[in-house]
Amino acid sequence: MFKVIVVDPISEEGLKSLTDHEQFEVDINTGLSESELINIIDSYDALIVRSQTQITPPILDAAKNLRVVARAGVGVDNIDINYATKQGILVINAPDGNTISATEHSMAMILSMARNIPEAHRSLQDGNWDRKKYRGTELYKKTLGVIGAGRIGLGVAKRAQSFGMNILAFDPYLSSDDAKRLEITRATVDEIAEQADFITVHTPLTPKTKGLVNEDFFNKAKPNLQIINVARGGIIDEDALIKALDEGKIEKAALDVFTEEPANNTPLTQHEKIIVTPHLGASTIEAQEKVAVSVANEIIDIFENNNVLHAVNAPQMSGEVEEELRPFVELSRTTGEVGIQLFEKGPRELKIKYHGEIALDDTSLITRQLVMGVLQQDLGDHVNLINALVLLNEQGVTYQIEKNSKKYGFSNYIELELVNKEHSIKIGSTVLNGYGPRIVRINDYPVDFKPEKHMLLIHHNDQPGIVGKMGQILGEHGINIASMHLGRHSIGGEALMVLSIDDEASEETIADLFAIEGFQSINKVELNQSL
Ligand SMILES: NC(=O)C1=CN([C@@H]2O[C@H](COP(=O)(O)OP(=O)(O)OC[C@H]3O[C@@H](n4cnc5c(N)ncnc54)[C@H](O)[C@@H]3O)[C@@H](O)[C@H]2O)C=CC1
Numbered sequence: 001m002f003k004v005i006v007v008d009p010i011s012e013e014g015l016k017s018l019t020d021h022e023q024f025e026v027d028i029n030t031g032l033s034e035s036e037l038i039n040i041i042d043s044y045d046a047l048i049v050r051s052q053t054q055i056t057p058p059i060l061d062a063a064k065n066l067r068v069v070a071r072a073g074v075g076v077d078n079i080d081i082n083y084a085t086k087q088g089i090l091v092i093n094a095p096d097g098n099t100i101s102a103t104e105h106s107m108a109m110i111l112s113m114a115r116n117i118p119e120a121h122r123s124l125q126d127g128n129w130d131r132k133k134y135r136g137t138e139l140y141k142k143t144l145g146v147i148g149a150g151r152i153g154l155g156v157a158k159r160a161q162s163f164g165m166n167i168l169a170f171d172p173y174l175s176s177d178d179a180k181r182l183e184i185t186r187a188t189v190d191e192i193a194e195q196a197d198f199i200t201v202h203t204p205l206t207p208k209t210k211g212l213v214n215e216d217f218f219n220k221a222k223p224n225l226q227i228i229n230v231a232r233g234g235i236i237d238e239d240a241l242i243k244a245l246d247e248g249k250i251e252k253a254a255l256d257v258f259t260e261e262p263a264n265n266t267p268l269t270q271h272e273k274i275i276v277t278p279h280l281g282a283s284t285i286e287a288q289e290k291v292a293v294s295v296a297n298e299i300i301d302i303f304e305n306n307n308v309l310h311a312v313n314a315p316q317m318s319g320e321v322e323e324e325l326r327p328f329v330e331l332s333r334t335t336g337e338v339g340i341q342l343f344e345k346g347p348r349e350l351k352i353k354y355h356g357e358i359a360l361d362d363t364s365l366i367t368r369q370l371v372m373g374v375l376q377q378d379l380g381d382h383v384n385l386i387n388a389l390v391l392l393n394e395q396g397v398t399y400q401i402e403k404n405s406k407k408y409g410f411s412n413y414i415e416l417e418l419v420n421k422e423h424s425i426k427i428g429s430t431v432l433n434g435y436g437p438r439i440v441r442i443n444d445y446p447v448d449f450k451p452e453k454h455m456l457l458i459h460h461n462d463q464p465g466i467v468g469k470m471g472q473i474l475g476e477h478g479i480n481i482a483s484m485h486l487g488r489h490s491i492g493g494e495a496l497m498v499l500s501i502d503d504e505a506s507e508e509t510i511a512d513l514f515a516i517e518g519f520q521s522i523n524k525v526e527l528n529q530s531l
């Protein structure tokens, strides 16, 4: 039984798949303070929020059993993503459930602003009949600047086109092909500032987008500019906006979002040239149901099938893909475990190479498994697919990835190199058709073995009789050899022996083996499990 807590008001109808599911117990407990949530969170496996509840480090620290934080909406600014990631807690969102509602709200804001609807409504209610004062502006043949051409931005662009507007868009991910197909002109932020009659922003709030529309922008703007923000407070610098409106540099603004919400104590909500709504973009029956259905179904899929469709802090994972990549996934974690045990000291850098067909795949899951293998030795179960790269960074270890679709002797080849100032170790691995996962290279030695739970890797001189002596000593210690592989550079030169044994070798056994003439070093490798 998995326990889920819902801490913000969310469509209960939309949560039905979860509330009706026999494997899940759902508690709806909204309006909790931070300390109230801290007191109860440790018994829950999943947490569902909208935008009110702030998911802070103290809550995540107390959430000892939490696997998933689900945001029933797009923006995840109320969740401390970095901290959740560090704690190994998956964060998901519902990125398209409220797109249509936010798009339509943006159009409503543009139209209300252009036609002075809120002001005219209020004036008429006050007993006036003032038709001249509330003369508006047509959208037809005007230029709309869209900053952030994602789901909502493009939705607004499409609707604005049906009003006969020309669209300029700025988004680093908008390709020229897509722009052409959508009949949108790609433009810079400056070009939008200089040419647009209306502007709408639809980016997330990031260090790059914070204050993207600022005093400098307004100085370049046309005096008839009307601007809206239904994305996140702060993308338009609020002080600069008030100044530009007061100085007549632009004409009007419409805001659904604010840097501080609830926005009860700001001149923005009282300004005569600004129309406002209290973050209503996603507030429709349909959007709230869709986002609730989305997070409810995804939570079930995560706990039942390990499928993650809308991960915010992890690669997308699906049970199916994982099944397909399973041999590589297990092999890579094991490769990391073998690598760190052979390296002995802490590495400063990991160099990961993907060669052959696998280089064409999304390898993020495999990279994380390699890193998990490396870190698990010291960090144990705390490391998982969500936090592996963050914890690696915290250990002061960098990593780099090289991909080459050319084959490297095998149709697929993964190489992990652990590096520090003094030395480096390379472990090469592959999945052989019909034979499964294999380690095929250790440094410059070609080898071929399936990693097993108890192993010994012995550097020795290639000389007659050495294998017999080793077998005899292991026998005397009651240790059976399951398999043995030898790799050497040249006859009589340095060689590497890889032994799988049925039981762990004691320190005493290793000391006795080390006494064999010609043995240079012995590394004991203990894996969490055999492949
Ligand atoms: N007011 C409300 O109730 C709602 C607000 N939102 C907010 O609307 C915003 C957009 O949401 P979606 O369209 O669903 O997201 P999306 O992820 O589909 O689109 C965001 C777009 O912004 C672009 N972008 C990111 N950084 C940029 C930059 N520096 N300059 C230009 N473009 C940049 C991205 O490339 C992406 O195409 C988000 O902030 C979201 O939280 C979403 C739903 C409801």
Ligand SMILES: O=C(O)CCC(=O)C(=O)O
Binding pocket: 050, 051, 072, 073, 074, 075, 076, 098, 279, 281, 282, 283
């Ligand atoms: O849940 C809400 O009403 C806010 C929606 C929103 O801002 C978002 O999804 O980013």
